Amino acid sequence: MTSIFTDMIGSRLFSQRVFNLQRQGRAGTNAPIDGSEAVVVGAAHALDPAHDWVLPQYRELVGLERFGPEVLDRYVLYSIGHPDGGHIPPPARVWPPQISLATQVPHAVGLAWGMKRAGATGCVLVFLGDGSTSEGDFYEACNFAGVLDAPVIVVVVNNGWAISTPTRTQTRAKNFAEKSHAFGIPGVNVDGTDAVAVYEAVADARSRAVAGAGPTLIEAVTYRLGPHTTADDPTRYVPTDELEAAKERDPIAVMRTEMQRRGLWTQEWEEQRLAEADARMERAVVAAEAAPLSPGELFNHVYDEPTPRLVRQREAFER
Amino acid sequence: MTTTTETLQTMNMLEAINHTLHAEMGRDERVMVFGEDVGINGGVFRATEGLLDRFGSERVVDTPLAEGVIAGAAVGLAAAGMVPVPEIQFLGFSYQAFHQIAGQIARLRYRTRSRFDVPITIRSPFGGGVRTPELHSESLAAQYANIPGLKIVLPSSAADAKGLLATAIRDPNPVLFLEPLRGYRMIKDDVPTDEHLVPFGQARTVAEGSDVAIITWSFQVELSRRAAKLLTDEGISVKVLDLRTLVPLDTESIVEAVETCGRVVVVQEAPETNGFASEVIATINDEAFYSLEAPVQRVSGYDTPYPVGMLEDFFVPDVDRICDAVRRVAGMVT
Incomplete structure (x- = not known):
């Protein structure tokens, strides 16, 4: 529980720092995690980083510290626009951010399918948002996952908003978990402000997945406490009273209260953890901003070996 | 190779x-x-x-x-x-x-x-x-x-x-x-029947010729080969180059074909606008322009959606259209 809380407050701090870098002109557009900390960190703690994979959308990478320091370090690089930000090196079993909504769900199903065929232990967890459930890839992938009994956990982070589109405009379904009926797979609805509840739901789904019982669709319900991204002004559309009510269920506050009740929390302890997270983030930012980059990198990694035409273009570029 | x-x-x-x-x-x-x-x-x-x-x-x-x-x-x-x-x-x-x-x-x-x-x-x-x-x-x-x-x-x-x-x-x-x-x-x-690998980016000469080069790929290679045979009887010596791979592109063989023949027809089945023939012609422009003796001709489908059955034979390039283009670029018709 202390480990989950530590990563939750860390994720919010990391996210705020990346947000601020954008405001200072040092990073590009990015999506803060505020409100999704319990979902991401709770899920990550239910997984086995040595055997399981996580395919994020674009909001979750600050909450995956458990999968290795490479994840945050590379996310900072990604945020400042360095191409190496997309290369999260082994042993971290995490994919880089996905911008094209729901396209990562077919990838997760394929990866789980391949792991199953290879006899690998472990499973794949993929995050997507409530808005992404309207994409065809979500339906195609969940349906195929069911047919394959693929060891995959599909986590819909329902934070109430797809930029300015509320969930009631997204679907007439009562909730997103019930879409699992169409795929013939289990669907679970969980309180996404409660990290322990998320942990338990993902742990159950993982047990099923690695036992060969197939995929699970989990809907984690929370509320987006910040803007969609650095480029968004939610005061144009988020009702103030709704936001204020959601803040009462801020996942970090919920967890803090529970830890206090159990005698696991003091102000001083939290401040120490935040100071550590701040120092850790500072190191990541300094390293990222010092990372070398030659303009010729533009041409690398298109293919394993460049085509003659790419060689010609690069030579002209470098003259 | x-x-x-x-x-x-x-x-x-x-x-x-x-x-x-x-x-x-x-x-x-x-x-x-x-x-x-x-x-x-x-x-x-x-x-x-x-x-x-x-x-x-x-x-x-x-x-x-x-x-x-x-x-x-x-x-x-x-x-x-x-x-x-x-x-x-x-x-x-x-x-x-x-x-x-x-x-x-x-x-x-x-x-x-x-x-x-x-x-x-x-x-x-x-x-x-x-x-x-x-x-x-x-x-x-x-x-x-x-x-x-x-x-x-x-x-x-x-x-x-x-x-x-x-x-x-x-x-x-x-x-x-x-x-x-x-x-x-x-x-x-x-x-x-044994191991057989054809490397990418190496075009194949399907027919040798010296007057006009047809540059094409896929099924249009077969039609171009038939056209080349017919045109030989008319006294036009036609080279047919099959690109095999569009990416990577064998620019060297394209240049060589232009240098050999000086006259070129590019044949594709796709609609004319933005088809790969345009890329081949632009490549010739970049790499072999001064070897040309006439503007490059192109034979294509038309800029229509792919039509239904009773119209498709008018859309897909055929041997006659390829022959006409070769005669035009050879200066035999205007």
Whole structure:
């Protein structure tokens, strides 16, 4: 529980720092995690980083510290626009951010399918948002996952908003978990402000997945406490009273209260953890901003070996 | 530099493709074939016949009818260490997988800085002249050739179908392997039965000639070869160059053809505007302009949607249209 809380407050701090870098002109557009900390960190703690994979959308990478320091370090690089930000090196079993909504769900199903065929232990967890459930890839992938009994956990982070589109405009379904009926797979609805509840739901789904019982669709319900991204002004559309009510269920506050009740929390302890997270983030930012980059990198990694035409273009570029 | 062996067997293009899939699956147990009707039915054209029986349902998989996840799952399979060979039943159906092919498969290596190899070969038949329903015949090679990260391969003979498909499956980059469905059974030639690899980016001279060069690919190679024969009787010596792969492109052979003949016709089945012929002509402009003795001619489909059956023979370039273009560029007609 202390480990989950530590990563939750860390994720919010990391996210705020990346947000601020954008405001200072040092990073590009990015999506803060505020409100999704319990979902991401709770899920990550239910997984086995040595055997399981996580395919994020674009909001979750600050909450995956458990999968290795490479994840945050590379996310900072990604945020400042360095191409190496997309290369999260082994042993971290995490994919880089996905911008094209729901396209990562077919990838997760394929990866789980391949792991199953290879006899690998472990499973794949993929995050997507409530808005992404309207994409065809979500339906195609969940349906195929069911047919394959693929060891995959599909986590819909329902934070109430797809930029300015509320969930009631997204679907007439009562909730997103019930879409699992169409795929013939289990669907679970969980309180996404409660990290322990998320942990338990993902742990159950993982047990099923690695036992060969197939995929699970989990809907984690929370509320987006910040803007969609650095480029968004939610005061144009988020009702103030709704936001204020959601803040009462801020996942970090919920967890803090529970830890206090159990005698696991003091102000001083939290401040120490935040100071550590701040120092850790500072190191990541300094390293990222010092990372070398030659303009010729533009041409690398298109293919394993460049085509003659790419060689010609690069030579002209470098003259 | 084509690898040749002693043992040859006459096959049509479908048989060559089937033979190669068997050989590659037998060679490398990571290879997986999947798509619509590829298993128990052996493919709607029988390209995958016998694979399910021989290699089992773990490696030969009938999928739901969903092109997006057929292409998208290949990304994950590749990351899991497999060698995916998905089939898109007809290239026109790839519109429903375009976001995965263009947006994901093509850029996976680039965006992950090669954390993942992408040894995906997407097989798909295309091309007109056989009275298919709508959206079965579209020639979309140029659309995909405009997407960096993909290799675009179009065999025109049974031997090349084998040699290029084997190379594609062993390539760590994503390959779109486009099969001319009109040539599946019509095109027959001698295929090496042993190991046979044709490298990418090396065009093939199908007919030697010195007056006019026809530069083309896929089924139009067959039509151009017939045109070249007819034109020989009229005293025009026609070279036919089969590009084999559009990406990578064999610029050297294109330049050599221009230098040899000075007069060039580029033939494609796709609509005229933004077809790959435009790229070939621009390449000639860049690399061999001063060897030209006349403006390059191009023979194409028209800028219409691919038409229904009673109109398609007017759309798809035929031997007559190719001959006319050669006569025009040779200065025999105006």
